[in-house]
Amino acid sequence: MNDKPTIAVIGAGLGGAAVGALLQQAGYPTKVFEQAPTFSRLGAGIHLGPNVMKVMRRIGIEDRLNAMGSHPDFWFSRDGMTGDYQSRIPLGEFARREYGAAYITVHRGDLHALMVDTLDPAQLYFDKRLVDVDDNGDKVVLRFADGTSDEADLVIGADGVNSRIREKLLGPEAPTYSGWVAHRAIISADKLAAYDLDFEACVKWWSEDRHMMVYFVTGDEKEYYYVTGVPEPEWNHGTSFIDSSREEMREAFKGYHPVVQALIDCTEKVTKWPLLERNPLPLWHENRLVLLGDACHPMKPHMAQGAAMAIEDAAMLVRCLEEVGSDRYQQAFELYKANRFERASRVQKVSHDNTWLRHDEDPSWVFGYDVFEEPLKQPQTTTLTSTLGGSPA
Template sequence: MGATQRIAIVGAGLGGVAAAASLQQAGFEVDLYEQAPQFSRLGAGIHMGPNVLKIFRRQGIEKQVEAMGSHPDFWLSRDQDGEYMSRIPLGDFARKEYGAAYITVHRGDLHALQMTAVKPGSVHFNKHLASLDESGSDVLLKFADGTQARADIVIGADGINSRVREHLLGAEAPTYSGWVGHRALIPAHKLAKYDFNFEDCVKWWSGDRHLMVYYTTAKRDEYYFVSGVPQAEWEGGHASFVDCSREAMFDAFKGYHPSVQALIENAESITKWPLLNRQPLPVWSKGRMVLLGDACHPMKPHMAQGAAMAIEDGAMLARCLMETGLNDYATGFRLYEANRKERASRVQAVSNANTWLRTQEDPSWVFGYELFDHPLKSENAA
């Protein structure tokens, strides 16, 4: 592997940054190009299961992630009246059975910590990808600000509206799934006046909708909810989200337990997001370009594993390119797809079906997964 060989990652979200950390740790030269003008505490809550904490362990940030997050002892599922449908053990059980902790955390806090695992100077902000031009020997990336960069391979970690995916497969808008998600953060002190037990990680379910609720900090001072609710049409046009009134949220969860009503009452501001889908892609790579995460296999957030799959993708891609070197990137890409497609597709299907942990089940196929322990499947296995 020559010192001048470079990898460009388009998109410095959770998946892109994790891929950069894994690849740099493997000895590759990596540059990340992010269209946002600067880093900010974007998003809200996120789950990180043992399958991801084990990757963070290799990147040297596991303990810091554990220190910043909330550690639920259970994933609880309750019906709208409050009756328990499942109690999935996490906490100490997860450490013992799956080899690492299960935490819930603020996405922005996690992202900021992940940035410390990549080499200083390797993230370039305000780089909106305008075009890609693949020659015989490398790829020329042109950005909207007039700058250019060259790389031996390009990794598209740029989400469901990926420009890299568009270059590979042509322009095609994602489809609206017929579902929206409501999101809100609640200062936990606002809930102290209630007699309810606001549990660390609970998903409220009824026939056609749900509300997932959990803490996002170790101090448990910030409580978060995210919904899944059917809605025939998305009213926001091309907007990635719209504001939502408390009244509309109360209407969506009419008849739910009083503790759910208390959450809505105390939400500081509620936003509503369209849940978007893509058909499974015919290819994950072409030429010198390869996709990961939502650019490759977007999924509804109902399983809390979307970011986890992107982080696993990055680690597996690094493992496969270590095996082949950049000179044989084509074999590396085939190996990567052969070793990720089945798992990512299964998680995508379960997530989209919204059945995960609704009833008492064994989640070990997800949480117990040890990415580096599995022998690599042949590149022809995909």
């Protein structure tokens, strides 16, 4: 007889899929609810540092990710106008040796597909948009837009920046528009062959107030991806993204290096997304509800660690449930927050400031982290003393 609590995970994104897979592996009866009608390969790239690949190892998909992803030997930062190198951060074999796992870049949709495939398909429910949640003390009742309902002993809100679970805990409050947008595009590498230029495996082009991050998202280097950070004073479109254009990109990156101009010339479709944030939240859990990932610490993508923090959250949450005992879930949730708040807040702050690896620095505090081996800190009263605009919390 399984005496572990039933758990509902709201959201089957990367954090939700990770926590669902790890919970099911640990023997928790776990259902995962996703509002999208079906799985789709969303067109974006993602970095998986050694800190994340250690979680992928535990989930059981590290080898497949290593086979499908691109393995850059360096993270390069270059001056957007002159092309001069500002940093050369060693990855490749150095990362495997020093940090204990590979550093790869991969298509987010391919990663997501692998993670979703690790879930019990009988416990994965699509087209389930949560509209209400009622924690009645003994159980949590979930109500969905299609008129159905379900219940669980514990509920994990992995439902993103507009989380319904976060809203239940803290009330309705829109995330903050950061004043920056991200343009995203995938380019066929075949188009780049016409240019006598060096298209490096992982490079960030910088100028004073904007940047373009570029990398391969497949191991065969057939798809080349870029994502930008560009200031834009307002976002009044009422949607999560809109179409952009080559003309807008040329204007945004006028005067940039010929490699960047070639990427823009080869762009067939580019979209534009608002970058949203929240200040560090005072509350990550209450009673039978707990948050992870963008539901409690959304951040700009400027460290390429947003999804990583959600996946680390997932692993730490399951570790704490196992450490304390799931019958003492309140203590487990406190232990989880105590071991994630400082790190997630620090990554939020560095991402906000957009300074990560612009110049040579030691990234071991990020890449060398092992969520399964990190000594656990005992909970203490946490006082929020700053916002993203100030010093790290």
